[in-house]
Amino acid sequence: MSAHERTGSRDTGLNLDRERQALSLLRRAGRRVAPPQDAGERVRAALLETWCDEVRRRRRVKYRAALAAGVAALALGAGAWYWQQNVAVMRVAHVTRLSAPVTVMRAGASQRMSEPFQLRTGDSIHVPFGSSLAAQRGDGVSLRISGPAYLVWDAPNRLRLDEGRVYVDVSRRDANAEPFEVRTPLARIEHIGTRFVAEATAFRVRVAVRDGHVRMTSTNGAALGLRRGQAAEAIANGQIGWLSPPGHSEWEWVDALAPPCGIEGRSLFDVLQDLAREADLELAFASPDVERRARELTLHGPALDLPPRAAIDAVLDTTDLDADLTLQRVLLRKRVTTST
């Protein structure tokens, strides 16, 4: 037998001894004192009542808490719904560019617009002669207005142009979004993923399409579909007729109101694509190497607050690439360095 086994056996024996001693004490001590039966019955009856009261109280508290949580959730939901229906929808666009004073009538009061400014449903905007305004909606719709103009943003997706010129760019908008519509006294103009300008006077409304597809419907129901580079007008008797295509100068005021172009961390290729699209230019590369270089170059710096053509020149100045800029196209090529 090993020492360990001997120790174990000794321990077991000791434990059994102690157990026997404990049981001996237990026998001598006898049964525990039981509370008197009548006392037990009285206490039990009283406690049962206390316990039932407590259980009922807890159930009431739980029920009230659940009710309060339900009411709170309902109130929260109703508040969110109200905010969605009334407050969020009321904010239709924010002003991104403003030149000279522009007045807005809101809830019967006239106020001077400033940057930044949130336009809301129901705002009447008066852009005087020589002033201009650019605004951006949350969904990407961009609007530019040249004075003199008077318009009312009468619904989230609808602008009433009483007089003046408005340029609408919905090309960055979600394809499934509701159509954006410009109403004039003589015609209704609906975009189908496009950029167009609408110009309204008391006698006619003229629409020119820069990109995409527009449907123009006059007051007598006559309708016309316009595509890129086309223009048409509706006159007071409801007739719609074609006009000669808009020239390059037609879009100069629009380009002047283009939103600043952010460049920080973006590739030269991306930035040029945006600027070319904004100026309605075709972006081309002299060689695949030049295109690769444009994709490799990463730009840094503040947003370019310039018309798109000027911005193209400015951004290329900081690179080893250059561009030939014509009315329709920007051709990127290697910069030619002249030695003195």
Place this chain on the structure above:
Amino acid sequence: MNDHPGDRELVRALLRGQRQSFDLFFTDYFPRLYRFVLPRVERDAAAAEDLCQHVLGRAIRSLATYRGEASLFTWVCQIARNELSRYWERRKYEDANVLHIEDDSDIRAMLESVAAPECDQPESQRLRSEVSRLIHVALDHLPQHYANALELKYIDGLSVQEVAARLAQPVTATQSVLARARIALRDVLESAGITASEDLATAIPGRLTGQVP
């Protein structure tokens, strides 16, 4: 930390309003609490009854605060200690016309019945009573199915089969309960410093006198 899952489960069932849990709670805790309170109110049965009702009522109203860090009985005993302090505070300001414990006929009768013929000397009797009380306290602090099994087997002298029938469980399970109960009792008594002796008076070490778990 939750060291008393069984107690937590009982408390949860009580809070849910399960009638069976109330019966279990009362059957299990009232007698133990009564034995805890009785010696602390000078064996005044009426006061013990009142205090037990008050303490268990408070415990029931505070069940939601029980976290299972101590056993439920220890938690109830703590409430009882607080109530006892208040009880003695009140008693201090009451009329001096107090009924002494030895004047209570029930208590006197009980004390007389406890006296053993061979231990008729006052000191031996006191020590015997103290050991018995400590054994009972130890039993009260064991899981109650252990304590009940021990009482049935070793005090009432029932066979294992009879104990199994009383506890409504199989014989093998009862044997296992009894084995665990013996070890638990031994451990509790040892940790309290109590050892058996032929002469019961020597069973209590001096440091235990007056000590109550």
